[in-house]
Amino acid sequence: MGILETCKSMIVEYALCDSCFGRQFASLDRGFGNKEKGRALKMLLNIHAQTMIQSDRKGALKLAKALAESGYEPSLVTLKKLRKKLEIVSKPCYICSGSMSRLSEFAATAASSLSGIECSTIAVGCRVPLEVEEKEDELKSRFKLKHGENIRYEVTREIGAQIEKLMGKKINKIQPDVTLIVSIPGGETEVNINPIFFKGKYRKLIGGIPQTRAPWHDGSGGSIEEIIGKPLLEQTKGESMKFHGAGREDADVRMTGRGRPFVIEIIRPKIRTVDLAGIQEKINREYDGRLQVLDLSKADKKDVSKVKIFGEKARKTYRALIKLDREMSEADLLQLESKLENITIYQRTPTRVLKRRGDKVRQKRLYKTDLKMVSPDTIEATFQCEGGLYIKELINGDAGRTRPSFSELAEREAQCIELEVTDIEECI
Ligand SMILES: [Zn+2]
Structure with a gap:
């Protein structure tokens, strides 16, 4: 069946508006919109009906009537030529109902x-x-x-x-x-409303500030998430927020160096223009000596996966103060230092986080260790390692769940009494 015959059958059987009619030929003669195309096809069919008046009066009548019912008014003239006084009731479009x-x-x-x-x-x-x-x-x-x-x-x-x-x-x-x-x-x-994202880095200069809100939302507002997120939530008039950190440190651990990257996601924000410099300055003034926000800027969704992936993988540097149960000589310390260089640590999920995280063995690289004697039973250590290695357990061995550990190789009970993240590799 040729296109003219096809169009004729379509419009006789189905009432179609210009758009729905033209849309069936959307990819042909692309320079025109569907509505325009539908109207043009109806015009062609009406001309066709008029040419049929002599040869096929019945067919012409049927076609002109269908066109008029589909909203093509010039077909009323065709019907007049056929000397037919018909009551034309326009029909709703079969596909879109108008x-x-x-x-x-x-x-x-x-x-x-x-x-x-x-x-x-x-x-x-x-x-x-x-x-x-x-x-x-x-x-x-x-x-x-x-x-x-x-x-x-x-x-x-x-x-x-x-x-x-x-x-x-x-x-x-x-x-x-x-x-x-x-x-x-x-x-x-x-x-x-799609979320809006902000990124930056934070430095935590004292212990005692948790990274995120407690799950029971005590509302104390003391977490890093709340300190940085609340002013953003207020200015954007958002409904809620999510904090995505590139890893996390325990509440008692300091976070210094270049700072820890984070992304804050504001859900359903009504405002997107935010005074980021003002917010950063205000936080840094209010939390002077405790918390610092750096490079607060706009981000996008991709930065969330970046901080998540890099949070696990990025190389981190820690400074720890370690207390031993008995004294150690400088010579033993030197030997211990070389044993803690470029090794793989097999770490079962620490006992203290077992309630929150599944029990599994992680393999993490410890790249470099520097040890400094503070006193015969106190050592200052710098560990450079792969992200995701639990340092407190690297030191105390977690009853054999972390191997090898500082404690095991030092052949002494060792406890971490102070811990600080001094650097995180750049990721966003
Ligand atoms: Zn339609």
Whole structure:
């Protein structure tokens, strides 16, 4: 069947609006929109009907009537030529029931749903009832149509273009600030505000500050997550926040050197313009001598996986003060230092974190150790190791769960009495 015959059969059997008709030929003659194309096809069919008046009066009547019912008014003239006074009742579109003619209205509703939300990029999605897609599929298989596009593409493209015009916002499908989901046929809009991310590094100059909130949310506000995250949450008017650290240190452990990288994710922010320099300065002033925030800046989603991966892998340097149960000579210390160089440590999950983490054996590299005698039973150690190695257990051996350990190789009971992360390899 040629295209003219196909179109004729389609419009005689199904009432179709211009968009739904033209969309079945979307990939042909791409320079035109579906609506325009549908209208042009109807024009062609109406001309065809007029040429049929002499030869096939019945056929011409049938076609002109179907076109008029599908909303093509010039066909009324054709019917007049046929001297037929017919009561024409326009039929709703078989596929969209008229939704496609309401896209401007839907776009305006979607645009107004953004009031009070700051965003510069938007993506538009849509929800189409299964029934509508099934009807379109039925038409495609019935008439062997191979050049159509899915109704979703047209809805999202058209609404997106109108919102761009109405609001001066950019459509960005990859990383939009906001995603609008428009439902067909009613035009209801769901507003999905995408998270905003900030990154930076923190230095913890004293012990006693936990990295994240306690799971029971005691509200004391004393964690690093809350100290840095709360002002961001307030300024962005977000609903909640998530803290992603490049690893973590125990509350009693200091974190110095270049600082520990982190990303803070704010969920459903209404504001995206934040005075980061002001926030950083205020935190650093308020927590002077205790906590420092460095390089606070905007981030994106990729930085979350970066801090997660690097948090585990990044090379870390620790300074520890170790107390021995009996004295040690300088010569033994030198020997111990060489034994603690470039070795693999097999570490079962420490007893103290077993409740939170699964029991497994981790293999971590200890690259370099420097030992300094403070007094015959007190040693200052610097360990350079792979991220994820538990240092307190590296020192005390955790009753044989960490092997080899400082304690085992020193042949003495050893306890970590002070610990500080002095450097973390750069990752973001
Ligand atoms: Zn339609």
